[in-house]
Amino acid sequence: MDTTLAIDLARLQFAFTVSFHIIFPAFTIGLASYLAVLEGMWLLTGRQVFIDTFRYWVKIFAISFAMGVVSGIVMSYQFGTNWSVFSDKTGPILGPLMGYEVLSAFFLEAGFLGVMLFGMERVGKRLHFFATLMVAFGTFFSAFWILSVNSWMQTPAGYAINEVGQFVPDDWFEIIFNPSFPYRLVHMVLAAYLTTALVVGGVGAWHLLRNKNNDSARLMFSMAMWMAAVVAPLQIVAGDLHGLNTFEHQPAKVAAMEGHFETQRGAPLILFGLPDMAAETTKYAIEIPKLGSYILTHEWDGLVRGLKDWPPDERPNAEIVFWSFRIMVGIGFLMLGLGAWSLWLRWRGRLYDSRAAQWASVWMAPSGFVAVLAGWVTTEVGRQPYTVYGLLRTADSASPIATPAIATSLVAFVVVYFILFGAGTFYLLRLMAHEPEPGESGMPEDAPVRSAGVTPGPAMGSAHRGKADTGQTGP
Amino acid sequence: MAVEPGAFDLAFIWAMLIAFAVLAYVVLDGFDLGIGMLFPLLQSDVQRDTAMNTVAPVWDGNETWLVLGGGGLLAVFPLSYAIIMPALYAPVIVMLLGLLFRGVAFEYRWRTQRWRPMWDWSFTIGSLAAALSQGIILGTMLQGIEVENRQYAGGWWDWLTPFSLACGVGVVVGFSLLGATWIVMKTEGALQERARRLAWFTGFGTLGMIGVVSLWTPFLDPIFMQRWFAYPAIIYVAPVPLLVLAAAWSLAVGLRSDRDWQPFLSALALFILCFIGLGISFYPYIVPPTVTIWDAAAPDSSLMFLLVGAAVLIPLILLYTAYAYWVFRGKVREGEGYH
Numbered sequence: 001m002d003t004t005l006a007i008d009l010a011r012l013q014f015a016f017t018v019s020f021h022i023i024f025p026a027f028t029i030g031l032a033s034y035l036a037v038l039e040g041m042w043l044l045t046g047r048q049v050f051i052d053t054f055r056y057w058v059k060i061f062a063i064s065f066a067m068g069v070v071s072g073i074v075m076s077y078q079f080g081t082n083w084s085v086f087s088d089k090t091g092p093i094l095g096p097l098m099g100y101e102v103l104s105a106f107f108l109e110a111g112f113l114g115v116m117l118f119g120m121e122r123v124g125k126r127l128h129f130f131a132t133l134m135v136a137f138g139t140f141f142s143a144f145w146i147l148s149v150n151s152w153m154q155t156p157a158g159y160a161i162n163e164v165g166q167f168v169p170d171d172w173f174e175i176i177f178n179p180s181f182p183y184r185l186v187h188m189v190l191a192a193y194l195t196t197a198l199v200v201g202g203v204g205a206w207h208l209l210r211n212k213n214n215d216s217a218r219l220m221f222s223m224a225m226w227m228a229a230v231v232a233p234l235q236i237v238a239g240d241l242h243g244l245n246t247f248e249h250q251p252a253k254v255a256a257m258e259g260h261f262e263t264q265r266g267a268p269l270i271l272f273g274l275p276d277m278a279a280e281t282t283k284y285a286i287e288i289p290k291l292g293s294y295i296l297t298h299e300w301d302g303l304v305r306g307l308k309d310w311p312p313d314e315r316p317n318a319e320i321v322f323w324s325f326r327i328m329v330g331i332g333f334l335m336l337g338l339g340a341w342s343l344w345l346r347w348r349g350r351l352y353d354s355r356a357a358q359w360a361s362v363w364m365a366p367s368g369f370v371a372v373l374a375g376w377v378t379t380e381v382g383r384q385p386y387t388v389y390g391l392l393r394t395a396d397s398a399s400p401i402a403t404p405a406i407a408t409s410l411v412a413f414v415v416v417y418f419i420l421f422g423a424g425t426f427y428l429l430r431l432m433a434h435e436p437e438p439g440e441s442g443m444p445e446d447a448p449v450r451s452a453g454v455t456p457g458p459a460m461g462s463a464h465r466g467k468a469d470t471g472q473t474g475p
Numbered sequence: 476m477a478v479e480p481g482a483f484d485l486a487f488i489w490a491m492l493i494a495f496a497v498l499a500y501v502v503l504d505g506f507d508l509g510i511g512m513l514f515p516l517l518q519s520d521v522q523r524d525t526a527m528n529t530v531a532p533v534w535d536g537n538e539t540w541l542v543l544g545g546g547g548l549l550a551v552f553p554l555s556y557a558i559i560m561p562a563l564y565a566p567v568i569v570m571l572l573g574l575l576f577r578g579v580a581f582e583y584r585w586r587t588q589r590w591r592p593m594w595d596w597s598f599t600i601g602s603l604a605a606a607l608s609q610g611i612i613l614g615t616m617l618q619g620i621e622v623e624n625r626q627y628a629g630g631w632w633d634w635l636t637p638f639s640l641a642c643g644v645g646v647v648v649g650f651s652l653l654g655a656t657w658i659v660m661k662t663e664g665a666l667q668e669r670a671r672r673l674a675w676f677t678g679f680g681t682l683g684m685i686g687v688v689s690l691w692t693p694f695l696d697p698i699f700m701q702r703w704f705a706y707p708a709i710i711y712v713a714p715v716p717l718l719v720l721a722a723a724w725s726l727a728v729g730l731r732s733d734r735d736w737q738p739f740l741s742a743l744a745l746f747i748l749c750f751i752g753l754g755i756s757f758y759p760y761i762v763p764p765t766v767t768i769w770d771a772a773a774p775d776s777s778l779m780f781l782l783v784g785a786a787v788l789i790p791l792i793l794l795y796t797a798y799a800y801w802v803f804r805g806k807v808r809e810g811e812g813y814h
Binding site for chain 2: 062063065066067069070071072073074076077079080081084085087088089090091092093094095096098099100101102103104106107108109110111112113114115117118119122123162164166168169172399400401402405409412413416417420423424427430431
């Protein structure tokens with residue numbers, strides 16, 4: 001009894017901390033690329049509005065990135081503190097992948113972040129752009145490696161098992177590019193871009209509602225709506241392919257997502273219903289006959305396995321997964337609709353005039369985060385009851401930690417995260433509520449004291465560096 | 476559990492690399508944790524702003540070495556990671572929470588006037604909690620961890636002993652010394668004078684704690700006693716304490732001179748020497764007193780796979796980290812904020 005409780009608490013703690021964490025990378029992966037595009041456009045065209053918009057968002061990036069870093073450090077240690085058996089057994093395979101993430105991504109981001117945030121005046125435009133690009137690449141590399149890790153847990157490949165029961169590498173290429181990895185990577189990176197686009201679009205729309213002629217707000221809104229129009233349909237295609245891949249490798253997860261308990265040919269597509277794990281049925285199902293089979297197998301009478309095909313202790317929880325999946329898909333189609341609407345408005349030349357579309361964008365600003373979380377709940381809860389799918393049970397993965405210790409740490413994490421990330425969200429919203437203006441103040445490059453002429457001569461270039469170099473003591 | 480090392484000893488190479496990552500973390504994040512702990516001892520908001528600005532562009536990279544330490548341990552010595560983390564559950568969690576509080580303070584305190592004092596305290600208490608936990612983690616590992624059947628076999632309060640607390644205090648005082656001497660190097664005027672005074676206090680404190688922990692360690696386990704005091708080992712290890720005294724002398728001379736970089740470099744030397752001393756005590760164990768680096772090592776193919784990347788990427792990382800420090804070199808003046 002006690003160990004089940006301990007494991008549930010440890011799972012809850014991991015779910016809580018990783019859910020908070022994923023919000024920030026999902027946003028900063030997209031935002032880093034957006035910043036790189038803005039700065040690149042500025043260098044290319046010299047138009048002030050690009051650098052104004054860059055400076056507006058770089059402040060928001062700094063806070064989000066800091067929250068992502070600190071919540072990420074927690075993740076890198078929690079594998080050991082709470083899932084030590086999992087760490088011992090999978091370390092030889094997952095450890096090096098995470099090692100590559102640290103070496104190729106975290107250092108790159110952190111190393112160039114300082115220059116990106118504070119260094120424009122010290123290094124000049126071109127090197128500064130290079131730093132922004134490095135931060136953007138870093139966020140992408142990070143996604144690459146960590147999604148490879150997660151995908152391996154879902155669809156393990158290229159491994160052997162040694163005499164002490166550890167998973168050991170057999171073929172690194174198969175490990176990294178395991179069967180679900182390409183799909184998951186594309187799906188998540190697109191999700192990050194969409195999430196960011198909706199935030200940027202929502203903020204742009206909010207300011208357009210107040211001032212239709214704000215150049216920065218128009219730029220944000222227009223760019224974001226292009227992203228929604230182009231990426232949302234791509235994402236739906238990518239999601240469908242990812243689903244088919246899951247159907248091939250993790251059919252029990254798909255059965256839970258679809259609310260299918262019976263194995264059948266010509267399975268219906270259940271639109272809504274209430275899956276009941278105990279009763280082994282989906283109650284009050286509203287369904288379209290045969291469409292489920294057609295989507296999954298591309299045949300009207302294709303065979304689709306139901307959860308009853310697996311023993312009860314090997315089934316993922318359909319009551320959660322069925323709904324989280326629908327939330328994600330529903331939001332995806334809303335994004336598609338918003339993108340299509342914006343195309344129509346653009347065609348009619350009314351993109352900046354439709355208050356209805358702007359309000360819709362404002363309301364949908366946080367929807368990407370909800371979709372990302374719902375998607376992760378679907379794939380992670382759908383992987384249960386395993387940590388390494390089909391091979392290592394969650395119940396056999398946990399650390400030998402006393403239940404009160406886990407309960408205490410869980411409460412501490414919940415309290416601390418709500419205080420710290422609550423405050424952070426408040427500061428972010430306040431920055432977003434502030435109207436972007438021409439000559440937007442950035443973080444460093446135009447800090448008032450510095451440009452007001454502490455240094456005689458040009459603010460940028462050798463005179464400034466000379467001053468930094470003198471290093472004399474005393475005033 | 477003895478496993479013989481092979482001819483081309485990847486486990487040994489990786490032990491050195493992990494040790495390097497931990498050392499890099501200690502010296503780099505050491506000074507910015509130190510600044511956090513000294514925050515309330517600075518005399519004005521302007522001084523605090525300036526002190527924070529000396530580390531704002533680099534703290535993030537500094538902390539990444541800690542992630543490399545943890546991630547690296549999981550990658551190359553998964554067994555040790557799986558034993559150490561549960562054994563040190565409470566201190567590790569407190570360290571993580573401390574890093575949360577201080578990490579967000581770097582951004583938040585610039586976003587508010589009214590709540591700034593609260594984020595200043597968040598910065599200080601977070602830094603203190605992180606440093607104290609790190610010292611306790613070190614002390615617990617030195618005093619030994621109970622292992623059975625590839626798992627931690629002790630209780631969840633085993634880490635709490637007078638010795639581990641002494642190590643915790645040692646790290647707190649030592650990091651404060653690094654922070655104080657960093658400020659001496661990076662600033663001027665009243666703030667620098669203040670830091671100079673703080674460096675004297677923390678300098679004496681650090682030497683005292685080095686003495687306490689060094690004299691206490693040999694009594695924890697006869698094997699430490701042998702390593703340090705048996706003939707002929709004593710001949711090889713004797714230079715370490717002598718060099719510690721030399722570094723302390725250089726610190727004192729530096730604080731009296733106008734060579735602002737000398738105290739910081741001397742404090743770094745102190746840390747590096749202590750680290751070498753710890754290495755002498757630990758080796759070849761990664762979880763004293765039972766698990767050696769070869770017991771804990773992942774298979775050669777894991778070690779080799781990551782080593783290829785490390786061989787290319789670590790030099791690159793050192794290069795662009797050095798570049799970032801170069802960009803932000805020189806004195807940071809009062810009121811010359813990055814924000």
